[in-house]
Amino acid sequence: MGKYHPSHHVNEWIRYLLYGFNFLLWLLSIGLILVGILGIAIREDELNINSKLEFFTDPAAIIIAVAAVVFLITFFGCVGALNENCLFLRIYFILLIILFVVEIILGILVFAFSGQVKQEIDEIVQEGIRQYRTDADLTNFIDFAQRELECCGGLGGFTDWTNNRYFACPDDPNAETNVEACGVPYSCCTSSDEDIINTQCGFNIQKRFPVDAADDIYVTGCIDKFVESAQMRSFLLGFTIFGIALLQLIGIIMAFELNRELVLEKKKYTGSSDLPTN
Incomplete structure (x- = not known):
């Protein structure tokens, strides 16, 4: 059976905004991973990471780790939006939700256990x-x-x-x-x-x-x-954190809405909510 293409029945603005935003972040993550690998390659003889302390004091390792997480999440967002793939869209907004919850928990822990x-x-x-x-x-x-x-x-x-x-x-x-x-x-x-x-x-x-x-x-x-x-820059810091959280929420909402529209469109033609993922 050929691939189902309901793109002309869904909100193209949501689809391409979601794709464009994630594509840019995806490219950025690839660039950061390459920078991190290059940094490790340049000082290969010096690199020796044997503990969490040594990991968190190695800039190249931190860059690679953070970029890898961004790469994984934005990959699902790109492919899901471009190919109208509901499975990838669901994985994408679930990963964003998990990341969002983890950030909130970390924020609470930092506030509650600031001394530790x-x-x-x-x-x-x-x-x-x-x-x-x-x-x-x-x-x-x-x-x-x-x-x-x-x-x-x-x-x-x-x-x-x-x-x-x-x-x-x-x-x-x-x-x-x-x-x-x-x-x-x-x-x-x-x-x-x-x-x-x-x-x-x-x-x-x-x-x-x-x-x-x-x-x-x-x-x-x-x-x-x-x-x-x-503390002196609390307003700017709070605004930055709020901006990042807002972008994540927008991504979650757009992915959820695009997935919902694709499922509803499929129902019109087949009477089923099971949308092909390929």
């Missing part, structure tokens, strides 16, 4: 500090984050950098150390001239009290600084 969440995030940050300079992408990300947020280290502030082998501050003052011992990365340093980078401004800074160190570096930890920044 901070500790979990700090574990990830500490792992990133330990791997600083062993992973080029991670090093660039940490430097970028510390400069942009004007922060240094995790929950413990700038003294967290003693957990890195290059900046470790030994208990024995007579122990042999390298020139960067008891220091912090240059990205922790305050500077009035962004064009001039003083890579030595953080040397021996861990030996000073925070009130004194504040003259030369950012003493607030990046987790507290991020929370503070998010």
Whole structure:
């Protein structure tokens, strides 16, 4: 039996909007996956992911994971809308509903267990500090984050950098150390001239009290600084989250409506609600 084509009886606006939106996201996800794979390929000898902490501190792995989820969901949306495939449309809006519910649950958990969440995030940050300079992408990300947020280290502030082998501050003052011992990365340093980078401004800074160190570096930890920044930008953050949630709801509604119209159209011709999926 030939393929059933009821497209001229359904809302073409919904069909092509759904297809176009998902097609663009699908292409974007492919591009992000390629970027992530390229990043891994470039530093193949350095890559070593053995735990969840190492995964969450590897930018390439995060990009691939997120892009893969987007690729899967938008694939069903594209094919379902283009081919008027009800099975794929149902899978698409079910996946979107699951994703939407998961996001709500995560939001509630973050709000309810903010202290525990901070500790979990700090574990990830500490792992990133330990791997600083062993992973080029991670090093660039940490430097970028510390400069942009004007922060240094995790929950413990700038003294967290003693957990890195290059900046470790030994208990024995007579122990042999390298020139960067008891220091912090240059990205922790305050500077009035962004064009001039003083890579030595953080040397021996861990030996000073925070009130004194504040003259030369950012003493607030990046987790507290991020929370503070998010609170200051709560309106923009809330608007962004609302926008993403709205797009997901629109996708769910359009997929559900297109599926409903296809099923109803099939009934007109066959008296059955079972729409062919091929």
